[in-house]
Amino acid sequence: MxxxxxxxxxxxxxxxxxxxxxxxxxxxxxxxxxxxxxxxxxxxxxxxxxxxxxxxxxxxxxxxxxxxxxxxxxxxxxxxxxxxxxxxxxxxxxxxxxxxxxxxxxxxxxxxxxxxxxxxxxxxxxxxxxxxxxxxxxxxxxxxxxxxxxxxxxxxxxxxxxxxxxxxxxxxxxxxxxxxxxxxxxxxxxxxxxxxxxxGGVDTDGDGIYDKDDECPETPGLAEFNGCPDTDGDGIPDHLDECPDTPGLAEFNGCPDTDGDKIPDHLDECPTVAGLAKFNGCPDTDGDGIPDHLDKCPNEAGPAANDGCPWPDRDGDGVLDKDDQCPDVPGTVANNGCPEVTVEIIKQLNEFSKTILFDLGKASIRKDSYPVLQNIVDIMKEYPTAKFEIEGHTDSSGSLKLNEKLSKERAASVKDYLISIGMDRDRLTSEGYGPSRPIATNNTAAGRQQNRRVEISLKK
The missing domain is CATH 2.40.160.20 (Porin)
Structure with missing residues (x-):
C-alpha cells in the first residue's frame, strides 16, 4: 500500500x-x-x-x-x-x-x-x-x-x-x-x-494586465487597449498611432489635421492654413496653379514665369516691375527695388574725387581730371535713386573768407561738370566747408595737400 x-x-x-x-x-x-x-x-x-x-x-x-x-x-x-x-x-x-x-x-x-x-x-x-x-x-x-x-x-x-x-x-x-x-x-x-x-501570472510592465493578455507586455498601458499605452490620449494606442505624442484623429492614424483640410499635419507643408492635396496642403488663393507660399502675388493670378504675378520682375530682385523704381537694376525691397549705396561705394567715389585737380587758386577743373569725373558719373548712375552731396575743403593757409569762398566754388564746379556729362541735377547738391574739416595737420605741406580736397557723401 x-x-x-x-x-x-x-x-x-x-x-x-x-x-x-x-x-x-x-x-x-x-x-x-x-x-x-x-x-x-x-x-x-x-x-x-x-x-x-x-x-x-x-x-x-x-x-x-x-x-x-x-x-x-x-x-x-x-x-x-x-x-x-x-x-x-x-x-x-x-x-x-x-x-x-x-x-x-x-x-x-x-x-x-x-x-x-x-x-x-x-x-x-x-x-x-x-x-x-x-x-x-x-x-x-x-x-x-x-x-x-x-x-x-x-x-x-x-x-x-x-x-x-x-x-x-x-x-x-x-x-x-x-x-x-x-x-x-x-x-x-x-x-x-x-x-x-x-x-502566478506574469505582468512585466506592472500595468495590471498579465503578459498573456498584454499586446505591449514591456510598456505600461491601459486595459481598454489590451495593455498598450495611449500617450497622447486620443483613443488610439501608441503602436497603431503614427503621431503617438500628438492628439489626432483615427482617420489619419492618430495624427492631427489642424487646418481641417483632410491632410494630416505631418504631411502638410502648410499645417495651419487649409489647402489642397496637390499642393501638399497649401492653398492657392488666386487659382493660378502656384501655391501661395511660392507665389509672389498670392492674391492676383499670374504665370509661373512671373512667379505667380501678373507683372514681371525683370531684374529678379524680388520687387515686381510695377513697384520697382529701378526695374532693370537689381536692388532691395527696402529701397523700392533700387540698389542701395554702400560704404564701399562711397569710399570708391572718394578715391576718385581725391584725384580731381583745379587750376591754382581757382575753381576751374583741369582737363586731365575729366576721365575721373566720368568714372564718378558712371558709378552714380548705377544707383538711380541715390542723392549725393559734393563737398569742397581747403587747408588753413590764407584768409578764412577766401578759403570758404574757394571751397564752395570748387564743389559747385564739380557738381556742374557732373550734370553736364549726364548726371541728374536733382540728385546733386554742393557745399563748401573751407578749412573747418581737416583730415590731416595743416602744419606740414603733406598735411595741407590732403586737406585740399573734394569729397562725395550720400545725402539722406
Missing part, C-alpha cells in the same frame, strides 16, 4: 510539472484551502464492497442529509493546487483528511480518512461570458484510505466558483468517487468548500 501511495503521489506531481512546462508560464496557478465532507450513503446498493447494501440508499438518495450521513472534520481538511491549461481546462491536484463516524446508516469508531486526487475540469466561465460565476464539471482519479485500507477511485465532479475579484473565489464542489476494489473499496461522495487564491 505504501508503494502504491508513493506511485500515485509521483504520478500526480509528474502530471502537474508536465502540464506546467508544456503550457504558457503566464497562465495562473490557484491554491484552494477549505473543508470537506464524506458521505457513504447515496451511492446505490448494487455493489457490496466493504459496506452492506442495506446501510446505503439509492444513487443521490438523501443527497443533502448532512446531519445523518456527512462526515465533517471541523478544521482545514482539504488543500488543492490548480493550474489553468487552456480553453477553460484546469488541472487540479488535491489532498484531503477526515474522520469517519458515519458509514451509510451506521456509526463508526473515528476511522481515519485520507485521499489524494487528480482532476481535469472544464470551466464554463468564459463560455457564458461571466466575470464572477464560474461553474465547472470534470473527471479524475485518485487513491483513498479508510481505516488504513486504500483503494483506487474514478472520480466525476461538478462545482461552482464565485469570484470576489480577479484573484479570490469561493469554491463549492461535489465529487463522486467510484471504488475500483470490489472487496474492500468504498464508493462515496466527497463535498468540499474552500477559498481559492489565484496567483
Amino acid at each position: 505504501k508503494h502504491l501511495f508513493k506511485l500515485l503521489v509521483a504520478a500526480i506531481l509528474f502530471m502537474g510539472i508536465g502540464v506546467a512546462n508544456a503550457q504558457d508560464e503566464n497562465h495562473p496557478w490557484a491554491l484552494e484551502v477549505g473543508v470537506n465532507a464524506v458521505d457513504f450513503y447515496p451511492v446505490g446498493t448494487s455493489d457490496k464492497g466493504r459496506i452492506d447494501p442495506s446501510m446505503r440508499g439509492e444513487m443521490f438518495d438523501e443527497f443533502f442529509n448532512a446531519n445523518d450521513h456527512w462526515n465533517i472534520l471541523p478544521s482545514v481538511s482539504r488543500i488543492a493546487l490548480s493550474r489553468y491549461i487552456a480553453n477553460g481546462i484546469v488541472f487540479t491536484a488535491g489532498g484531503s483528511v477526515n474522520k469517519i463516524t458515519k458509514i451509510g446508516d451506521s456509526s463508526a469508531d473515528d476511522l481515519n480518512y485520507y485521499s489524494a486526487d487528480g482532476e481535469i475540469k472544464y470551466s464554463f466561465k468564459n463560455a457564458i461570458g461571466s466575470t464572477w460565476f464560474d461553474p465547472s464539471i470534470g473527471i479524475g482519479g485518485g487513491y483513498t484510505w479508510v481505516d488504513d485500507i486504500g483503494f483506487g477511485t474514478g472520480n466525476a465532479l461538478a462545482g461552482v466558483k464565485f469570484w470576489f475579484n480577479e484573484n479570490i473565489a469561493l469554491n463549492l464542489q461535489s465529487t463522486y468517487k467510484h471504488a475500483f476494489e470490489d472487496d474492500y473499496g468504498i464508493s462515496h461522495f466527497q463535498h468540499s468548500a474552500g477559498v481559492v487564491f489565484q496567483f
Whole structure:
C-alpha cells in the first residue's frame, strides 16, 4: 500500500510539472484551502464492497442529509493546487483528511480518512461570458484510505466558483468517487468548500494586465487597449498611432489635421492654413496653379514665369516691375527695388574725387581730371535713386573768407561738370566747408595737400 501511495503521489506531481512546462508560464496557478465532507450513503446498493447494501440508499438518495450521513472534520481538511491549461481546462491536484463516524446508516469508531486526487475540469466561465460565476464539471482519479485500507477511485465532479475579484473565489464542489476494489473499496461522495487564491501570472510592465493578455507586455498601458499605452490620449494606442505624442484623429492614424483640410499635419507643408492635396496642403488663393507660399502675388493670378504675378520682375530682385523704381537694376525691397549705396561705394567715389585737380587758386577743373569725373558719373548712375552731396575743403593757409569762398566754388564746379556729362541735377547738391574739416595737420605741406580736397557723401 505504501508503494502504491508513493506511485500515485509521483504520478500526480509528474502530471502537474508536465502540464506546467508544456503550457504558457503566464497562465495562473490557484491554491484552494477549505473543508470537506464524506458521505457513504447515496451511492446505490448494487455493489457490496466493504459496506452492506442495506446501510446505503439509492444513487443521490438523501443527497443533502448532512446531519445523518456527512462526515465533517471541523478544521482545514482539504488543500488543492490548480493550474489553468487552456480553453477553460484546469488541472487540479488535491489532498484531503477526515474522520469517519458515519458509514451509510451506521456509526463508526473515528476511522481515519485520507485521499489524494487528480482532476481535469472544464470551466464554463468564459463560455457564458461571466466575470464572477464560474461553474465547472470534470473527471479524475485518485487513491483513498479508510481505516488504513486504500483503494483506487474514478472520480466525476461538478462545482461552482464565485469570484470576489480577479484573484479570490469561493469554491463549492461535489465529487463522486467510484471504488475500483470490489472487496474492500468504498464508493462515496466527497463535498468540499474552500477559498481559492489565484496567483502566478506574469505582468512585466506592472500595468495590471498579465503578459498573456498584454499586446505591449514591456510598456505600461491601459486595459481598454489590451495593455498598450495611449500617450497622447486620443483613443488610439501608441503602436497603431503614427503621431503617438500628438492628439489626432483615427482617420489619419492618430495624427492631427489642424487646418481641417483632410491632410494630416505631418504631411502638410502648410499645417495651419487649409489647402489642397496637390499642393501638399497649401492653398492657392488666386487659382493660378502656384501655391501661395511660392507665389509672389498670392492674391492676383499670374504665370509661373512671373512667379505667380501678373507683372514681371525683370531684374529678379524680388520687387515686381510695377513697384520697382529701378526695374532693370537689381536692388532691395527696402529701397523700392533700387540698389542701395554702400560704404564701399562711397569710399570708391572718394578715391576718385581725391584725384580731381583745379587750376591754382581757382575753381576751374583741369582737363586731365575729366576721365575721373566720368568714372564718378558712371558709378552714380548705377544707383538711380541715390542723392549725393559734393563737398569742397581747403587747408588753413590764407584768409578764412577766401578759403570758404574757394571751397564752395570748387564743389559747385564739380557738381556742374557732373550734370553736364549726364548726371541728374536733382540728385546733386554742393557745399563748401573751407578749412573747418581737416583730415590731416595743416602744419606740414603733406598735411595741407590732403586737406585740399573734394569729397562725395550720400545725402539722406
